Amino acid sequence: MLRSLRRAADRRRQINGRYGWLFNPYTGDELVAIDCETTGLDPRTAELVSLAAVCIKGDRVLTSGALDLRLQRPASLGADSIKIHGLRGVDLNDGLPVDEALEALLDFIGNRPLLGWCVDFDIAVINHHLRPRLGFDLPNATVDLAQEYRRRMRRTQPQVEPHMAFESVARSLKVPLMQRHTALGDAVTTALMYVRLKQGACEAV
Amino acid sequence: MMVDIDLSQAPFSLLDEAGRQRVRRGVDLAYYDTDEIILDAGQTGEHVFLIHKGEVAELDTATTERIGHYTAGDLFGAISILNGQSRYRFIAEQESLCYLLPRSLFETLCREYPVFADYFRQSLTDKSRLLTERRTAGGITMAGFMLARVAECMREPRLIDADASIAEAALRLREIGADSLLVAADGRYGMLTKTDLLDGLIGQSLDRATPVLGIAHFPLITVRPDDYLFQALIAMTRHEVERVVVVEGEQPVGVVELTDVLSFFSSRSYTVSLELEQAEDLDALARASARLPGLVKALMAQGVKLRFAMELLAALNGRIISKAFDLTVPAEHHQDSCLMVMGSEGRGEQILKTDQDNGLILADGADWPGRAEQMDRFIERLLTLGYPRCPGNIMVSNPQWVDSLGGWRQRIDRWAERRDGEALMNLAILLDAHAVAGNPALLESLREALFARCSHDELLLSHFARPVLSFSTPLTLFGSLKRPTHGIDIKKGGIFPIVHGVRTLALERRIRPTSTLARLDALVADGRLEAEFAADLGEALSLFAELRLNQQLARLEDTGKPEGDANLVVVQRLSTLERDLLREALHLVKEFKQRLSYRFHLEYS
Numbered sequence: 042m043l044r045s046l047r048r049a050a051d052r053r054r055q056i057n058g059r060y061g062w063l064f065n066p067y068t069g070d071e072l073v074a075i076d077c078e079t080t081g082l083d084p085r086t087a088e089l090v091s092l093a094a095v096c097i098k099g100d101r102v103l104t105s106g107a108l109d110l111r112l113q114r115p116a117s118l119g120a121d122s123i124k125i126h127g128l129r130g131v132d133l134n135d136g137l138p139v140d141e142a143l144e145a146l147l148d149f150i151g152n153r154p155l156l157g158w159c160v161d162f163d164i165a166v167i168n169h170h171l172r173p174r175l176g177f178d179l180p181n182a183t184v185d186l187a188q189e190y191r192r193r194m195r196r197t198q199p200q201v202e203p204h205m206a207f208e209s210v211a212r213s214l215k216v217p218l219m220q221r222h223t224a225l226g227d228a229v230t231t232a233l234m235y236v237r238l239k240q241g242a243c244e245a246v
Numbered sequence: 247m248m249v250d251i252d253l254s255q256a257p258f259s260l261l262d263e264a265g266r267q268r269v270r271r272g273v274d275l276a277y278y279d280t281d282e283i284i285l286d287a288g289q290t291g292e293h294v295f296l297i298h299k300g301e302v303a304e305l306d307t308a309t310t311e312r313i314g315h316y317t318a319g320d321l322f323g324a325i326s327i328l329n330g331q332s333r334y335r336f337i338a339e340q341e342s343l344c345y346l347l348p349r350s351l352f353e354t355l356c357r358e359y360p361v362f363a364d365y366f367r368q369s370l371t372d373k374s375r376l377l378t379e380r381r382t383a384g385g386i387t388m389a390g391f392m393l394a395r396v397a398e399c400m401r402e403p404r405l406i407d408a409d410a411s412i413a414e415a416a417l418r419l420r421e422i423g424a425d426s427l428l429v430a431a432d433g434r435y436g437m438l439t440k441t442d443l444l445d446g447l448i449g450q451s452l453d454r455a456t457p458v459l460g461i462a463h464f465p466l467i468t469v470r471p472d473d474y475l476f477q478a479l480i481a482m483t484r485h486e487v488e489r490v491v492v493v494e495g496e497q498p499v500g501v502v503e504l505t506d507v508l509s510f511f512s513s514r515s516y517t518v519s520l521e522l523e524q525a526e527d528l529d530a531l532a533r534a535s536a537r538l539p540g541l542v543k544a545l546m547a548q549g550v551k552l553r554f555a556m557e558l559l560a561a562l563n564g565r566i567i568s569k570a571f572d573l574t575v576p577a578e579h580h581q582d583s584c585l586m587v588m589g590s591e592g593r594g595e596q597i598l599k600t601d602q603d604n605g606l607i608l609a610d611g612a613d614w615p616g617r618a619e620q621m622d623r624f625i626e627r628l629l630t631l632g633y634p635r636c637p638g639n640i641m642v643s644n645p646q647w648v649d650s651l652g653g654w655r656q657r658i659d660r661w662a663e664r665r666d667g668e669a670l671m672n673l674a675i676l677l678d679a680h681a682v683a684g685n686p687a688l689l690e691s692l693r694e695a696l697f698a699r700c701s702h703d704e705l706l707l708s709h710f711a712r713p714v715l716s717f718s719t720p721l722t723l724f725g726s727l728k729r730p731t732h733g734i735d736i737k738k739g740g741i742f743p744i745v746h747g748v749r750t751l752a753l754e755r756r757i758r759p760t761s762t763l764a765r766l767d768a769l770v771a772d773g774r775l776e777a778e779f780a781a782d783l784g785e786a787l788s789l790f791a792e793l794r795l796n797q798q799l800a801r802l803e804d805t806g807k808p809e810g811d812a813n814l815v816v817v818q819r820l821s822t823l824e825r826d827l828l829r830e831a832l833h834l835v836k837e838f839k840q841r842l843s844y845r846f847h848l849e850y851s
Contacts, residue, residue: 101276102277105271217298240277
């Protein structure tokens with residue numbers, strides 16, 4: 042409710058601006074899987090380390106046109122998060138400034154719906170950076186794969202409590218894990234899992 | 247880049263790193279559900295598919311026949327792009343994750359990398375040739391030959407005075423066993439060949455006493471000792487001669503003959519056999535024998551067909567054993583005894599030295615005191631020559647494998663009567679026996695007796711054929727290769743069924759040759775097998791043997807000794823091409839087994 046109100050306000054403000062087209066309803070059949078690696082798990086303080094987006098069209102995951110961005114070293118980059126995504130300060134030396142990265146991301150996703158694993162977190166982190174700079178939140182429709190999977194499992198196998206870790210869901214959908222904990226790898230794995238889920242594959246682990 | 251795509255195999259190995267990087271950046275991913283049609287017959291090909299995971303079947307929609315089967319790492323759809331549309335239907339047999347290489351990128355790569363394009367234009371036979379050629383080009387061995395110098399391959403110059411007569415020259419040639427002489431005349435040198443002598447005597451009707459100066463050729467065609475050997479070859483070709491003289495300054499220091507160059511290029515097989523023939527004692531023999539593995543490797547690197555390599559090696563091994571026998575056994579016993587080699591050695595199918603399997607036939611009533619000690623010494627000598635003892639003790643030092651002709655006949659009767667596992671194995675071993683030293687007539691009459699006793703005994707033949715079925719062919723229900731992590735046993739799954747099946751047929755049809763390939767030829771001539779099927783079986787056997795040999799050679803390089811089980815082939819390590827060939831060969835084995843079990847009624851027990 043709050044979100045739709047906010048979106049309506051954003052839209053009115055942006056309607057004649059550069060990003061007005063993002064608020065148009067989407068009529069195509071594509072989806073964009075996104076994932077970002079961040080410096081922490083709290084969306085209010087976490088900063089972006091890398092961003093990836095890959096387009097899904099029907100059965101295909103268009104990895105050839107994927108977006109894979111690395112950002113400039115954020116101030117809060119610490120040992121804990123480096124252990125997970127493996128991107129050290131040095132690795133981010135030639136990273137993009139946040140403004141440019143966000144622009145590239147917006148141009149890539151357009152008004153297509155976004156897909157992600159617990160996508161709300163990613164959106165929250167992105168919005169946290171987007172609003173101060175451009176004055177609006179991502180208006181795109183979202184699909185959360187974790188939720189979709191849980192829903193599907195409840196419908197097909199109500200007696201089983203699904204195991205909701207990313208890895209075990211991938212295993213149950215028979216999707217090989219692409220490079221885990223890189224933004225692009227996770228985005229592609231998520232995209233593949235979505236394709237599989239649409240095809241109706243579902244087995245208990 | 248994130249895509250975990252293996253581009254180290256053909257055809258991508260034909261690209262350079264930049265090309266592979268473009269493939270990595272250019273592919274998309276697609277997931278296909280079981281039974282989903284990936285590419286239908288008649289559709290235009292828009293992608294090349296590379297399977298990351300899963301299995302895909304290729305079906306002919308007209309006849310519903312299975313054309314092919316693809317699994318992880320395999321590639322399909324390229325031909326459809328080249329032909330404009332797909333001839334067959336590709337359908338996912340399991341859920342399959344494929345990389346999709348777009349048509350435009352594929353075509354660009356084909357344009358920019360002709361080798362890459364060639365790979366797809368060729369049929370399977372061409373592909374195997376490509377494989378061989380690549381192996382040749384990749385092998386350092388060939389480079390070794392190309393870089394050989396004249397000095398490594400020249401003979402001593404044989405000189406004769408200019409005023410010597412034709413008769414003297416002919417005598418001299420005969421003495422030294424050469425084809426040519428150098429004629430020295432006041433500081434100049436000329437060439438005199440056998441052909442020149444013939445021409446002089448017959449063509450020009452010269453007298454035997456005519457001096458050779460008149461018929462020798464001046465001036466000489468020369469090379470220098472540090473020239474490359476192929477330059478000598480070029481000189482010979484250009485001047486249409488068969489020998490050139492090596493000069494240093496003005497002095498001739500050697501002669502290079504065409505045959506020398508050719509045998510040098512054909513991996514020195516000729517020189518090994520020459521060295522072998524000239525060996526006068528055990529040490530020289532051991533030296534020659536130690537050169538065999540190198541010879542094998544060189545032959546393989548040059549892509550010599552395995553069949554010919556096997557024949558050559560069998561002949562050389564036979565000569566070594568025969569020489570060792572001659573050196574050990576006094577000449578008076580040669581006539582009334584026959585040394586036979588058995589097993590793979592008898593069939594001439596061992597490439598690297600394996601165990602010694604040998605036996606001795608004595609003429610009836612032969613008297614040979616001290617035989618046992620001599621046989622022990624013979625075995626010891628073979629051991630020093632690099633032939634390990636037979637673990638089954640099938641050796642002439644074992645009285646079980648030494649007997650008179652009459653004794654052997656009784657044994658055959660006994661074995662044929664008993665028909666138990668051991669007896670049948672002994673019969674099979676004896677059937678492959680090949681005479682290498684002594685009097686071969688003894689073995690021939692023994693073989694005659696064996697055929698007379700066994701070839702009409704249907705019950706015996708049926709028992710004899712049964713082991714063919716004792717190992718299953720390593721193919722899955724769907725006709726693709728099984729791929730256990732420790733590898734599939736190609737000896738049990740491929741080589742043994744062919745060898746033993748052909749052996750059984752040979753026993754039935756009384757076929758004398760012992761090598762499997764020769765037996766196959768004879769069975770075709772006999773009408774027992776169709777020529778095409780026999781040729782395919784032969785090819786399959788060569789493929790198995792080659793795979794095994796490659797592993798043996800690799801082990802030889804690693805450890806210095808052929809250790810471990812070279813029969814285990816890990817399918818995952820083979821290239822797609824080799825995998826295709828192996829699969830087809832195993833299908834042939836399966837068909838052969840079916841034919842045999844039909845012919846010898848093996849399905850009933």
